[in-house]
Amino acid sequence: AQSVTQLDSQVPVFEEAPVELRCNYSSSVSVYLFWYVQYPNQGLQLLLKYLSGSTLVKGINGFEAEFNKSQTSFHLRKPSVHISDTAEYFCAVTLISSGSARQLTFGSGTQLTVLP
Amino acid sequence: DAMVIQNPRYQVTQFGKPVTLSCSQTLNHNVMYWYQQKSSQAPKLLFHYYDKDFNNEADTPDNFQSRRPNTSFCFLDIRSPGLGDAAMYLCATSREIGGKIRGAFFGQGTRLTVV
Numbered sequence: 001a002q003s004v005t006q007l008d009s010q011v012p013v014f015e016e017a018p019v020e021l022r023c024n025y026s027s028s029v030s031v032y033l034f035w036y037v038q039y040p041n042q043g044l045q046l047l048l049k050y051l052s053g054s055t056l057v058k059g060i061n062g063f064e065a066e067f068n069k070s071q072t073s074f075h076l077r078k079p080s081v082h083i084s085d086t087a088e089y090f091c092a093v094t095l096i097s098s099g100s101a102r103q104l105t106f107g108s109g110t111q112l113t114v115l116p
Numbered sequence: 117d118a119m120v121i122q123n124p125r126y127q128v129t130q131f132g133k134p135v136t137l138s139c140s141q142t143l144n145h146n147v148m149y150w151y152q153q154k155s156s157q158a159p160k161l162l163f164h165y166y167d168k169d170f171n172n173e174a175d176t177p178d179n180f181q182s183r184r185p186n187t188s189f190c191f192l193d194i195r196s197p198g199l200g201d202a203a204m205y206l207c208a209t210s211r212e213i214g215g216k217i218r219g220a221f222f223g224q225g226t227r228l229t230v231v
Contacts, residue, residue, distance in 0.1 A: 032216075032217075032218060032219070034219050036222075041204075041225070041227060042224055042225065043120075043122075043206055043222035043223050043224045043225045044159070044206065044208075044222040045222070046219055046221070049218070049219050051218055090158060090159075094216075094217055094218075094219075095216075096216055102147050102164060102166060102171075102210065102212055102217050103161060103164070104149075104161075104208075104217075104219075104220055106158040106159055107158060108157070108158050109156070109157070109158055111156075
């Protein structure tokens with residue numbers, strides 16, 4: 001079975017500073033990787049995804065993530081955050097395999113708080 | 117715009133009174149999911165449909181049922197809501213091709229309060 005670990009439950013950062021939200025996964029088969037953002041009382045919005053190809057993936061709102069297969073990581077980064085980036089961020093994986101590979105497995109989430 | 121729509125956004129129900137949450141999609145995706153999300157937690161999958169095939173998670177309580185009358189609609193029925201069922205309920209859709217999905221699209225959620 002696959003699992004996702006988000007190492008930091010809360011990340012406070014000052015406005016215009018860079019940020020990295022960490023995500024590690026474990027799986028016996030290859031996976032697709034995703035980052036979702038959730039604003040208060042909203043659903044989840046896809047930020048970016050890694051399916052194949054270049055390991056550096058660019059997403060919406062200036063975020064990017066790098067897939068590192070040897071370290072089984074998919075950390076999310078932004079060079080300069082804004083107050084509006086304050087939200088909960090979830091890393092998720094799904095299996096690349098035959099059979100039932102429909103489930104998205106989520107990490108526990110990281111609350112990013114951008115301080116003025 | 118193609119999207120996943122959940123109604124209502126906020127639902128208040130009485131303890132023990134059946135309640136139904138609805139979800140519709142215009143994406144024509146073959147997979148639909150229901151997640152339960154409690155405060156400051158990750159979404160927890162309750163069940164999903166692949167076309168009309170229903171797949172229940174092993175730890176989903178019997179109190180939760182679902183219906184998918186057609187591709188576009190999916191319903192979550194809570195037969196006898198308890199205080200512990202108060203949560204955000206998220207509907208999501210995905211397209212499965214060749215046994216794989218490439219992510220999921222989520223609705224805005226329904227916040228359920230049980231009084």
